[in-house]
Amino acid sequence: MKLATLQKLLKRYHDGIATKAERYVVDQWYESFGGDPEAVPGLQTEAEKTALKSRLWQAVPKQRKPIRWYKQHAFRIAASLTLLLGAAVWLYLVRDPAGQSAAQLAKTNNRWHVITTGSRQLKQVQLPDSTQVWLNANSNLKVLPGYGVDARRISLSGEAFFEVTRDTVRPFVVEADGITVKVLGTSFNLRSYESLQEIKVAVSTGRVLVTNAAAQQLSELTVGQELAYRRADKTFLVGNVAVADSRSWREGRIVLDRASFDELVQGFYNRYGVRLTTADQDVASYRYNLTLQPTYRLEEAIALVCTTLHKNYRKEENGTIRIY
Template sequence: MNEKEKNELYKKFGIHDPAGFFVDEQEKESLSQEILERIHATKQIQQGQAQRKSLKLKRKKQLLTMAAAIGFLLLSTGMLFYHSMSGDYITITVAKGETKQLVLPDGSTVWLNSASTFKYPKKFGKKRMVYLLDGEGFFDIVHDEKVPFVVEASGIKTNVLGTSFVVKSYQALSTMSVAVVSGKVAVSDDHQQTSVLLKNEEVVYNKDHRKPKVLKIKAAERKAWNDGNVIMNAAYFEDLVLAVENAYQVKIKYDHQKFKNCQNSIHFNTKQSLTEVLNLIREIQGITYQINEEKEVLITGSGCN
């Protein structure tokens, strides 16, 4: 470093007159060397920070790339399910066209049907309380006399000790139901109406008047969707339409009032094509249909009185 460069360096540190500031040349040279060493050390620190920043940015880009890839995978497979945690609860949302199996904290198993949303605590306390916010679930509950298991759906509570049953409570439907596959359950509503159900019994509630109706059924058919089979007997048209919408990820438009009283029995497998299933409905209900490019189906027909 020449004299001019040294003087410029001194000025940066507030030394404008080196000749009057230093006692002798040795002190002057010693301070110059110290300043240079500190500048060098500062540069090394800055370089290290820059490298760490670069690594962080590189790491961030890698994580974003991974997230994008995962996001694409979920979208390309129909978004299997959405899992979120809030406080002490876990919420699971299953996409249309998919089903999801869960194991709860007590070892009980739940199978969720398409377009279902289910909420349960991370840890059970004195009561095993879970919530079917929307959709349908098949529950196989671990027996525990000291800790009852309760499913709440549409304001209806299903109380069990250890059994298997199906709860169906889609927000889009005018009814909700509970069907017992094995064991016994007690179903109650806000008006303290209680129905005790045994195997192959189902209680149906109309969401408007809440009057329970107990039916004899083949309960195994109620959970057939878990194997890709949809079995519906004397089902209202809205129920049938929703099953098709959820299975094939489509939107079906029709005159709700005209088809309100239509009841049909149908059996199809979700491996069949949408056209095959619509043709089945055409045969049993006499509808006409049109499939648009936007995965939308328009159904017309005379309906039912």
């Protein structure tokens, strides 16, 4: 075995990064000397030991001070482009030009503070109490007057995921067109698009109390549970849901689980900014079970849907896509 190869193997062995095969070679090499360290070539005298140690250390690459990512040329360019062009998801802090927080303004002059998103747009919102809110596309979040005084009260139209900072004195309350969600500190997803027949609440951590417009308790949900509230007849169902599904839209995926055509339409409008339409009753009544990955282009996504339905599609002059 060449000395250079031996040095590399010994260094990797000593640092604990040698592969199983490399460890076997080193072990066999040592065992070939019958356990007598004086018989190991190059280690028979103190001078040889010192010389070998010096050669080993010389073979170790000099450690350089790490360069911060934002100081590197390529990253500086990328960061500049990102700032100029804008990202699909960004941090939106609720501030007025004077620098006051939404809660401070709500306490003093009862102003409402509204955060909105359009199609193909997500926002991450940090509320004054450090509660984190991820707002899905085509949504509207209102920080209601008096936020943080007796309760932390907001209103939602659309969809959002909440990571609520715990506060046992001031509960966190979300109003959503007929139902109210109340928590002390937990994480949950709330979907309340006006175009959909159901409002859905899904819990990721902790507990969530859901009441109706008459302040009557509907259910207290725990991890992995979902409540679906029907606007039309004010009835509701509680079932189980995969916690990971609450992350899907934040990761750019559209996950449909026995979804209605209206839910499919909303998903496409959020992602691609395009409305789907149909006059085909089979399409309108179908229950959709599919996942559209974030890499899918519009044409790929609609082709997948039509393949599932054994239908065709065409683009209308007004920009909508008709499935027939």
